[in-house]
Amino acid sequence: MDVIFKSIFSTVFFYTILRVATPLIFVSMAALIVRKGGIMCIAFEGMMLFAALGGVIGSALTQNLFVGLLLGTIFGVTIAMIFAYFVLVLQSNNVLTGLALNILGSGGTVFLLFALTGEKGTSSSLRSLQVPHWNIPIIKDIPILGEIISGHNLFTYLAFLTVILVYILVYKTRLGLRIRSVGENPQAAESVGIKVIRTKVISLLIGGLIASFGGMYMSMGYLPFFTRDMMSGRGFIGIAAQNLGGGIPLNTMLSAMLFGSAEAVSNVFQSLRLPSEFVQMLPYIVTIVGLISIGGVKKESKSKIKRIKEIKESTHE
Amino acid sequence: MASVSHLFHLEIGVRIMSENIKVEEYILSMENITKIYSNGFIANKSVNFKVRKGEIHALIGENGAGKSTLMKVLFGQEQPDSGEIFYKGKKTNITNPLVALHMGIGMVHQHFMLVPSLTVAENMVLGVEPGKYGMFSYKEAVKLTNDISKKYNLPIDAEAKIMDLPVGFKQRVEILKILLRGVDVLILDEPTAVLTPQETDELFKQLKVLKEKGYTIIFISHKLHEIKKLCDNLTVLRNGRVTGTAKVSDLTEQEISKMMVGRDVFLTIKKDVAQPKETVLSVKNLSWVDKHGKRVVNNLSFSVRAGEILGIAGVEGNGQRELTNLIARLEENQIGEILLYGKSIAKQSIREIREQKISHISEDRMTFGTVYEATIEENIISDRFYKKEFNKNYLMDAKKIKNHVNELIKEYNVRTDSKDLPIRTLSGGNMQKVVVAREFSSDPKLVIANQPTRGIDVGASEFIRKKLVTLRDQGAAVLLVSADLNEVIEVSDSIVVMCDGSIVAYLKDAKRVTEEQLGEYMLGIKKQSDEELREVVHD
Ligand SMILES: Nc1ncnc2c1ncn2[C@@H]1O[C@H](COP(=O)(O)OP(=O)(O)OP(=O)(O)O)[C@@H](O)[C@H]1O
Ligand SMILES: [Mg+2]
Numbered sequence: 001m002d003v004i005f006k007s008i009f010s011t012v013f014f015y016t017i018l019r020v021a022t023p024l025i026f027v028s029m030a031a032l033i034v035r036k037g038g039i040m041c042i043a044f045e046g047m048m049l050f051a052a053l054g055g056v057i058g059s060a061l062t063q064n065l066f067v068g069l070l071l072g073t074i075f076g077v078t079i080a081m082i083f084a085y086f087v088l089v090l091q092s093n094n095v096l097t098g099l100a101l102n103i104l105g106s107g108g109t110v111f112l113l114f115a116l117t118g119e120k121g122t123s124s125s126l127r128s129l130q131v132p133h134w135n136i137p138i139i140k141d142i143p144i145l146g147e148i149i150s151g152h153n154l155f156t157y158l159a160f161l162t163v164i165l166v167y168i169l170v171y172k173t174r175l176g177l178r179i180r181s182v183g184e185n186p187q188a189a190e191s192v193g194i195k196v197i198r199t200k201v202i203s204l205l206i207g208g209l210i211a212s213f214g215g216m217y218m219s220m221g222y223l224p225f226f227t228r229d230m231m232s233g234r235g236f237i238g239i240a241a242q243n244l245g246g247g248i249p250l251n252t253m254l255s256a257m258l259f260g261s262a263e264a265v266s267n268v269f270q271s272l273r274l275p276s277e278f279v280q281m282l283p284y285i286v287t288i289v290g291l292i293s294i295g296g297v298k299k300e301s302k303s304k305i306k307r308i309k310e311i312k313e314s315t316h317e
Numbered sequence: 318m319a320s321v322s323h324l325f326h327l328e329i330g331v332r333i334m335s336e337n338i339k340v341e342e343y344i345l346s347m348e349n350i351t352k353i354y355s356n357g358f359i360a361n362k363s364v365n366f367k368v369r370k371g372e373i374h375a376l377i378g379e380n381g382a383g384k385s386t387l388m389k390v391l392f393g394q395e396q397p398d399s400g401e402i403f404y405k406g407k408k409t410n411i412t413n414p415l416v417a418l419h420m421g422i423g424m425v426h427q428h429f430m431l432v433p434s435l436t437v438a439e440n441m442v443l444g445v446e447p448g449k450y451g452m453f454s455y456k457e458a459v460k461l462t463n464d465i466s467k468k469y470n471l472p473i474d475a476e477a478k479i480m481d482l483p484v485g486f487k488q489r490v491e492i493l494k495i496l497l498r499g500v501d502v503l504i505l506d507e508p509t510a511v512l513t514p515q516e517t518d519e520l521f522k523q524l525k526v527l528k529e530k531g532y533t534i535i536f537i538s539h540k541l542h543e544i545k546k547l548c549d550n551l552t553v554l555r556n557g558r559v560t561g562t563a564k565v566s567d568l569t570e571q572e573i574s575k576m577m578v579g580r581d582v583f584l585t586i587k588k589d590v591a592q593p594k595e596t597v598l599s600v601k602n603l604s605w606v607d608k609h610g611k612r613v614v615n616n617l618s619f620s621v622r623a624g625e626i627l628g629i630a631g632v633e634g635n636g637q638r639e640l641t642n643l644i645a646r647l648e649e650n651q652i653g654e655i656l657l658y659g660k661s662i663a664k665q666s667i668r669e670i671r672e673q674k675i676s677h678i679s680e681d682r683m684t685f686g687t688v689y690e691a692t693i694e695e696n697i698i699s700d701r702f703y704k705k706e707f708n709k710n711y712l713m714d715a716k717k718i719k720n721h722v723n724e725l726i727k728e729y730n731v732r733t734d735s736k737d738l739p740i741r742t743l744s745g746g747n748m749q750k751v752v753v754a755r756e757f758s759s760d761p762k763l764v765i766a767n768q769p770t771r772g773i774d775v776g777a778s779e780f781i782r783k784k785l786v787t788l789r790d791q792g793a794a795v796l797l798v799s800a801d802l803n804e805v806i807e808v809s810d811s812i813v814v815m816c817d818g819s820i821v822a823y824l825k826d827a828k829r830v831t832e833e834q835l836g837e838y839m840l841g842i843k844k845q846s847d848e849e850l851r852e853v854v855h856d
Binding site (some may be wrong): 004172173174175176177178180181184185187189190191193194297 | 394445448451494814
């Protein structure tokens with residue numbers, strides 16, 4: 001027990017939370033934008049897998065990090081656009097399309113990997129590049145705080161920046177207002193001349209872009225290579241975080257971090273040689289409990305409850 | 318009557334109009350418009366529709382006649398299959414609403430086109446958002462809203478969320494929204510259907526001001542007195558064709574309704590004196606609080622007996638909707654009691670209540686009355702699909718259901734090609750008829766009818782009102798809520814008036830009530846004593 005507490009209340013543990021929450025924050029923001037546009041999309045796993053592989057291939061072939069990032073983004077966004085084409089233009093079922101693209105992500109990346117390297121498991125034979133870590137000047141020297149928030153992968157900082165950018169996009173820009181209106185009442189948006197489909201496609205484009213960063217972080221930061229099915233459900237947890245956060249950027253980020261903490265805890269437990277099946281369940285259990293608890297709480301406003309009490313009292317007299 | 322019947326002929330109608338008016342005076346002219354929906358339904362058949370600058374032109378016709386369709390074509394939401402549109406003398410091709418708005422044509426739709434979770438200001442500027450570099454300046458939007466609202470003297474709270482606004486204000490936002498875009502022609506598709514008489518008066522004042530400022534207005538309504546009061550000319554559609562066009566002042570209401578329906582319509586209803594029997598519904602000290610803590614229903618007590626129609630008059634938004642929703646169990650957490658045959662409904666499910674032969678027509682057909690994507694058949698059997706009579710062994714009896722639904726479609730004159738079309742393809746009034754058909758055909762013992770004839774044409778309204786009286790004569794208790802005072806007085810046996818969530822008057826004999834009298838109670842100018850009000854409780 002003592003060991004557990006020690007490892008949980010250490011700076012390393014909090015550092016880990018930020019580290020493992022990074023991809024979740026990215027996907028949850030992607031899910032948020034897409035959801036605001038009124039689209040139910042579950043294809044984030046597929047987008048992330050392709051982006052992760054694209055980044056590895058691009059950087060390995062050119063030995064240029066920027067080209068790697070570019071190729072990863074193109075891969076991820078392409079999946080998002082395929083989704084857009086099928087669901088928005090051809091009007092196919094969104095769940096089935098999402099499912100198909102996730103399976104494509106799982107099989108297609110392995111296929112590409114095999115074609116390129118002859119391997120089916122990991123890309124470790126490719127000399128791909130990694131996104132650097134950043135020791136924040138001054139902050140890195142503050143005890144505790146410095147150890148927790150400094151020295152992360154640049155992607156981690158980008159994830160938090162994305163939250164702010166998404167907030168601005170959704171609530172402070174013209175496009176954001178249009179995305180929200182299209183998501184909530186497409187007829188109304190159309191009646192004032194907003195192009196509904198185009199706006200939805202744009203929200204998917206942005207979502208695909210953000211999800212791609214989450215994917216590339218996995219293969220160019222979290223791990224130094226691509227492995228098959230390396231997202232292991234993160235795309236879905238991101239969607240769950242978006243739901244738990246009620247579509248509000250800050251709350252969504254906090255939910256993503258909650259799920260991240262669960263994963264960090266499970267990492268700690270793993271090193272303690274507890275049954276690994278149980279430990280690996282943890283993040284998903286937290287997700288389910290989180291979703292049930294928001295679904296279960298019916299929101300009666302406080303002022304209403306108070307008023308009912310008052311009236312009941314006054315009629316008793 | 319001869320003078321009316323010749324108006325049916327398009328040629329003559331057009332001749333009357335063109336005798337002393339030059340063609341250039343038409344700001345707008347739609348010629349030979351034909352619109353066929355993708356399911357093959359012909360909604361407009363070579364329609365000619367002309368409007369002069371600065372007039373208020375009424376477009377009238379039965380439910381499903383094609384009025385909304387024609388206006389959607391004009392607004393660029395639907396593309397005509399043939400025909401031409403001339404605007405300010407020039408031939409135009411209106412491919413989408415943006416083109417229409419740019420040209421100066423704006424439309425307020427029959428069902429609101431607002432985003433509920435956004436504020437008034439955000440809705441106002443949607444599509445033409447102020448701000449630089451892609452940013453959206455909310456402050457600027459609020460300012461624009463306030464400016465335009467001042468300019469046209471239509472006060473509105475720019476920062477309120479749409480979902481918190483009463484319908485009258487939503488309507489106002491819709492009108493302001495198109496004024497903001499600087500249009501010259503306003504299309505108003507049944508703008509008064511959801512308004513109270515006071516709000517309607519207010520709207521008419523505003524529309525007349527707009528007319529004086531040179532705006533052209535196309536006005537759709539089923540309420541003939543409104544047409545008489547507001548409009549200069551009218552065009553009648555029937556079954557997708559223009560059947561006449563005339564000057565409003567040349568016609569009486571009776572004549573107009575005949576033009577629309579093709580037969581004489583009785584605007585008054587014949588009925589015998591009610592024979593009330595046992596109490597079916599009794600409401601005791603009922604109160605209800607909304608989510609803002611406001612006491613919307615305030616200590617109501619009344620009862621409705623079998624064989625009588627109790628009307629509830631009142632300006633909309635004075636607790637009527639909440640009251641009927643509570644009785645139908647769509648709303649919970651009431652204080653006080655609602656008794657059905659002497660038994661409290663508090664613990665009963667909606668199905669249990671319906672099993673006791675309660676029918677409910679909600680004022681909000683889009684939320685509670687219909688399943689938008691489901692077919693007409695599915696909507697009709699939604700309250701009875703599980704019953705023995707519609708099931709054979711463990712499966713539904715498709716044949717029986719089909720016959721049942723087709724009979725109802727015929728009886729209630731729902732204009733549609735097939736029972737298997739989604740209900741959303743129906744015109745507004747025909748959707749309402751489907752709801753009424755379902756609720757009236759379940760052999761009800763208590764009918765709660767909230768705005769049963771909203772958006773329904775004169776002919777069909779007459780039918781529904783008569784049906785209410787027939788149900789009463791068969792021994793049903795009827796609770797009729799309506800913002801249409803004429804309807805309340807005509808149909809009800811006795812009337813209660815609601816104001817601010819409370820009952821302020823009980824008028825035992827509806828026959829001797831005048832609209833003015835009701836008006837005084839509705840606006841809270843007068844209130845009866847507690848003794849008088851106690852008489853509405855019959856046990
Ligand atoms: N999208 C659609 N697809 C198929 N048919 C449609 C569609 N929209 C409307 N219709 C049909 O076209 C006809 C005309 O509809 P429209 O809405 O123009 O009637 P309306 O005159 O406005 O009636 P109301 O007074 O009831 O509003 C109706 O019979 C309706 O069922
Ligand atoms: Mg209509």
